[in-house]
Amino acid sequence: MITVENLRKTYGDFPAVVGSDFSVESGEVFGIVGPNGAGKTTTLKMLAGLIEPTAGSADVLGFDPEDPAMRRKLGFLPEESPLYEDMTPRSYLRFFADLYDVPRDVADDRTNAVLDRLDLEYRDRRLGDMSKGMKRKVAIARSLVNDPELLIYDEPASGLDPLTTNVVLEFVRELRNDGKTVVFSAHNLFHVESICDRVVIMNRGEIIARGTIPEIRDEHGETAYRVYTTVELPESEREGDRFVSVVETMDEVESLRQAAADAGGTVSDIRTDEASLEDIFLRLARDAPTKSTTEGGRGVS
Numbered sequence: 001m002i003t004v005e006n007l008r009k010t011y012g013d014f015p016a017v018v019g020s021d022f023s024v025e026s027g028e029v030f031g032i033v034g035p036n037g038a039g040k041t042t043t044l045k046m047l048a049g050l051i052e053p054t055a056g057s058a059d060v061l062g063f064d065p066e067d068p069a070m071r072r073k074l075g076f077l078p079e080e081s082p083l084y085e086d087m088t089p090r091s092y093l094r095f096f097a098d099l100y101d102v103p104r105d106v107a108d109d110r111t112n113a114v115l116d117r118l119d120l121e122y123r124d125r126r127l128g129d130m131s132k133g134m135k136r137k138v139a140i141a142r143s144l145v146n147d148p149e150l151l152i153y154d155e156p157a158s159g160l161d162p163l164t165t166n167v168v169l170e171f172v173r174e175l176r177n178d179g180k181t182v183v184f185s186a187h188n189l190f191h192v193e194s195i196c197d198r199v200v201i202m203n204r205g206e207i208i209a210r211g212t213i214p215e216i217r218d219e220h221g222e223t224a225y226r227v228y229t230t231v232e233l234p235e236s237e238r239e240g241d242r243f244v245s246v247v248e249t250m251d252e253v254e255s256l257r258q259a260a261a262d263a264g265g266t267v268s269d270i271r272t273d274e275a276s277l278e279d280i281f282l283r284l285a286r287d288a289p290t291k292s293t294t295e296g297g298r299g300v301s
C-alpha cells in the first residue's frame, strides 16, 4: 500500500527526515512515533503529496504522492485543522463532499454514520462555537467524506481530553475493521501502543526502531524480574511483609534464591516487568548518536 525508500527532506541545510525506509501493508494501523521535531509531520506530508521530498521515493497506493489521482483515494487529517468557523458540521462536510463529487445523500449518510460513531451530536451548531474535541471529530469526518482506502492522520488525539482521546483512538481501531489502512503519528506512546499493528520510532529525523510492539520489546526492551523474598537481602526493598529485589537475568534470580536460602528464607514470588514502549523509546533516544555527529550540521535538539 505504501513503500518508502530512502526518503529525505532537508529544509535549507537542516535535515528534518534522513533517509527513511519502511512499508505499510493494506489493512494495518501503522504508527509513526517520536518526540516533537522527530520528523513525523514532515514524513506524513511527503506521503500525502503536500511537500516534495529532497531525495528518495514514496509509492502510495501505486501512485507518486503528487499525483492528484492518489489524493482522491486518501483521507488526510492535518495536525492542526482550522475549520471554517461560520459553517456548521453539516454544511462544512457537504462542502467537502461536493469537492469530491460525492452525491449529497451518500455524503450525508456517510458523515452522519461517522459522527454517530464519534459521538458528536451537534451537527448544526456553528463550528466557531465548538470545543477542540468536537472540531477534531468534524475534521475526522471530513477525512472520510470520499470513502478513502488510506487514511493519514497527524496526531489525531493530541491535546484532547482523556474521554475524547479514547473515542478517537477506538474509532481509528474500528477503521481497520472497516478494511481501511491507517498511518498515524503520535508523540504519546500509549496511543501507539494501544492500537498499532506496527510502528516506526523516529528521533531527530531518523528511524531508530521498527516492528510490532512485541518485536520492538524483544529486540530493545529489557525484561526485569521482581523477586520477592521472605528475608531481607542486600539491595532489596520492603514491600508489606516481604522484600523485593529487581534483577535483569535468570542467573541473578538464581543467585537471589541461593542468598535467600542462605539467610534462612525463601523466594515467595517472581514477577516479570515488561518494558513499556516509553521505557524503550527513552533508552533508544538517549543512546542514539546525535545528528550533529552523523549528519554534520543538525545542531538542534
Ligand SMILES: Nc1ncnc2c1ncn2[C@@H]1O[C@H](COP(=O)(O)OP(=O)(O)OP(=O)(O)O)[C@@H](O)[C@H]1O
Pocket: 011, 014, 015, 016, 034, 035, 036, 037, 038, 039, 040, 041, 042, 043, 079, 187, 300
Ligand atoms: N518548513 C520548515 N522549515 C524549516 N524547518 C522545518 C519546517 N518544517 C519542519 N521543520 C523542522 O523539521 C523538524 C521536524 O519537524 P516535524 O514537524 O516533521 O516534526 P514532528 O515530529 O511532526 O514534531 P511535532 O510533534 O512537534 O509536530 C523540526 O525540527 C522542525 O522545526
